[in-house]
Amino acid sequence: MNIKKLLFQNKNFKPWYYLKAEFRDKFAADFVRKRESLLQTLSRYDGNEIQQRVDYYNKLSGHSPLLNGRVRIADYHRPDHLKVYYYDSKEYLRYFEGDLSFQLVPGDVVDIPESPSIVKSRPIAGDNANSVLLNLDKIRHFNFIKDDIPFRSKMNKLIGRAAVQQVHRKAFYELYFDHPLCDLGDIMKGSKWEKPKISITEHLKYKFVLAIEGHDVATNLKWIMSSNSVAVMPKPTYETWYMEGTLIPNVHYIEIKADYSDLEERLNYYIEHPEEAEEIVKQANAYCRKFQDQEKEDLIAVMVLSKYFDVTNNA
Template structure:
């Protein structure tokens, strides 16, 4: 019954996502005017402006001067990748149609030569040309209710996924038969270890520890794992999205393991010996998730990321936000304090 219920919920969510996106695209752009002054006053009155600008400047590190002009009018963005198109168009509609943008859809693990809006980027190095927006959110920002307290969960680590990189192969090959774990793959083309049955997020919530492993770019399960009552265990991330994986603190938001997972059992034993520490890590992860649950702030942050993009590329004049966008110097690090 649980499986049927989860399938129904997923189908309704998918229908709602696409219906909302299509209806939005059919509405006149004039209904989506971006009133900068009104937004600025609202943010100042609520005291949310500094925190939002910190996030904006983390996602968008562009600095005006010498940047190439983008090539695609925002009313001519490629529609073939429907979820990416709907997510990008949701906020582009607030800006004049003649503005131009460069963008990359898909799992991006390199920094483009021109300032581009995308879903994912490398954490290390100069990634200023990679401007993050909340793209493909239907897949990457799914959260599920976890009613099971940490103490009532099975004292093991769990993972399920496809075998698309060496990290995942190392996890499954080294721990498929471990008494500390229930890890397995669901791929037909990986023959070293037999596949296991798929486990839904709700089924994985039965375990105290859930392993998160990057795939083609980021780990898709990371958001719902950190929103649960289970401890997230993973190697240090190499890529990041709107979720700001680069600001996650090892052994504070998650428990870090080696890339080859050779210390996985050791880390589980340490957590079992110190359940208070485990619950603190869960609480810290839940607080990080909380930043992304305020819909109004998410919308305003997205709009300001684009506003900064258009100002930095010389397409819009200075606004009420310009000083907050560009007051720091190029040498100053992009810091964001999280719980």
């Protein structure tokens, strides 16, 4: 038995992430001078696509001054908790002068800050300009995988494993825990729906994977969309660097109603029309690939922050 393969297959390797982050933090070079070199790589890409993503993540315009809670880059130090938010933001803040100020709201952000702030997540609807997206907590959220099982070779069921704490998740489990088309389990101890965690590899045996939002986005959505299985979910209400607000229902995922009432009908439809499900797999995989050029992602992140500082730090 290959223990290493069982432990780390289809998962980001956290020890390597922390090792790189610590090294980067302690032995950083002069990245302020490297910013112009990075920006010059724009000529290698579709400039319109890059600018559209920058403006999607950062919708600020005019002059939007920061309020209380701002911190200078030079004074930004690693907190005792939420280290990943520090590491992932500092990775790009280091490209800018230390006297520039910013605000960062860590965690699962479901409200719009009063002042322009760097966040991991934001509501899709409404005026969300003060929520400037950066790829934070990416070791947990940005996990793209390799799946060698063709869609038609998978089981005709929906698999779901989650911490079922939110009202909307409980509502789904109340409706479908015992349904013959579903294999659902709550990983929380003592739950009436309790089942043990299973690996991503085990999920890949199923044609359909449940991707219901938790506190904010559905964490598993990225790896599902990079697989040969299909994500099943209502229309998303929160988004991250993955731009969930741009996903097209029944093109990138199978959409079900917000009250979940049409789940059986939707699953049966795609079981009977596998060619349409395979087209969703194709489109979902293509969507994932646009986030997998690291140089391009670095460029966009620096451009997002450059726009942020132009709007917030200039009188």
